[in-house]
Amino acid sequence: MRTTAFVVLLSLLSGPALLANAASAPSVSAIPTPPSRTLSRRTDSSRKGGHLLNPVDVNLKAIKGAPVVPMTNAQRLRRGLSPNRPSFYRSAQSLTARASPIPDPNPGCTTRTGTLLVSGAGVPSGAIVSRIPNDFGEYGITTDAADALQIQYADCGNNQPVDLVTLNGIADFTFFGGITGFASTSPDLDPGSTNYAYIGGVTPTAPRSPPEPAANSFTFATGTQEDIESAIWRVNGADGAVTAQWFNFDGGMPATDIVYYEPEDFLLLSGDAAAFGAEYGASGVVALTFVQV
Numbered sequence: 001m002r003t004t005a006f007v008v009l010l011s012l013l014s015g016p017a018l019l020a021n022a023a024s025a026p027s028v029s030a031i032p033t034p035p036s037r038t039l040s041r042r043t044d045s046s047r048k049g050g051h052l053l054n055p056v057d058v059n060l061k062a063i064k065g066a067p068v069v070p071m072t073n074a075q076r077l078r079r080g081l082s083p084n085r086p087s088f089y090r091s092a093q094s095l096t097a098r099a100s101p102i103p104d105p106n107p108g109c110t111t112r113t114g115t116l117l118v119s120g121a122g123v124p125s126g127a128i129v130s131r132i133p134n135d136f137g138e139y140g141i142t143t144d145a146a147d148a149l150q151i152q153y154a155d156c157g158n159n160q161p162v163d164l165v166t167l168n169g170i171a172d173f174t175f176f177g178g179i180t181g182f183a184s185t186s187p188d189l190d191p192g193s194t195n196y197a198y199i200g201g202v203t204p205t206a207p208r209s210p211p212e213p214a215a216n217s218f219t220f221a222t223g224t225q226e227d228i229e230s231a232i233w234r235v236n237g238a239d240g241a242v243t244a245q246w247f248n249f250d251g252g253m254p255a256t257d258i259v260y261y262e263p264e265d266f267l268l269l270s271g272d273a274a275a276f277g278a279e280y281g282a283s284g285v286v287a288l289t290f291v292q293v
Contacts, residue, residue: 053183053196053280054136054264060221063137063201066171068146106154112235113167114293115148116242118267120286123260129267129288131169137217138198138266139169139176150293151176153235161207161231161245173201173217177230178246178269180211182218187211187227188248189256189271194279196259197229197246199267207231210249232256232269235290242288244269260286 116129118141130142131149139149150167164176178197180187187210189195201217211227219225234243246256246269257273260266261283270276273285 064171109154109156117289121284137221138200140265170201175202175230177202179218180226197269202228205230240290
């Protein structure tokens, strides 16, 4: 009897302490996590009834960015900035004999460096392609000149497709190219089709070749294999207009629109922007213009 009474008394005395400890214990769900701009946009798109163009419930691998390319003195002066500070340090390595120069892979061509201006309905004035991709490894836009993607291409004075090489974008995939869409029914872009291709970081492919299963930023981030094309761009030397030409598996060359998809902040390629917009909404055809720096 005494033992029972003692147990009852002990439980009464310890009850408030246990409740207090439970109340003060931190909740795991309350630990804050950094917000994802891409995932928040995807949530907004879902609330609006839009269809998603990227996979869900995937563990995304972080995309590594290349170092920011410093501006030359001429570029700084054009922006009203002071010149770069002079560098007086010379390492022992810089004093060693220089190796023989690497042969120019594009003899007779001029290497041009610049940024890509983006214009079109629904795009803010002064928008440029951003060097910072979204979580899926797809390039979007920015109005911050400090975050502008810098590219290079070989101007050979002809009308052949060229590669656009990124200097300060995705570190491991340095070609600005097309990646077949996760929600597409095939790699082909055609009139009347809602198929699309992300614009992201890719590896080089031969000009006029159909989509190839090669390494790219989307596949790296998601683990889902998609095909790519890199040498799909033409740059007009007179006005800087940059256009794309996708190549289908059957050798077809569909008229290719460059589209900005605002809900998830990325650029894509489409064979029929109207059909794409009817299916996915919140998109518009944009124009890219090369601006030399």
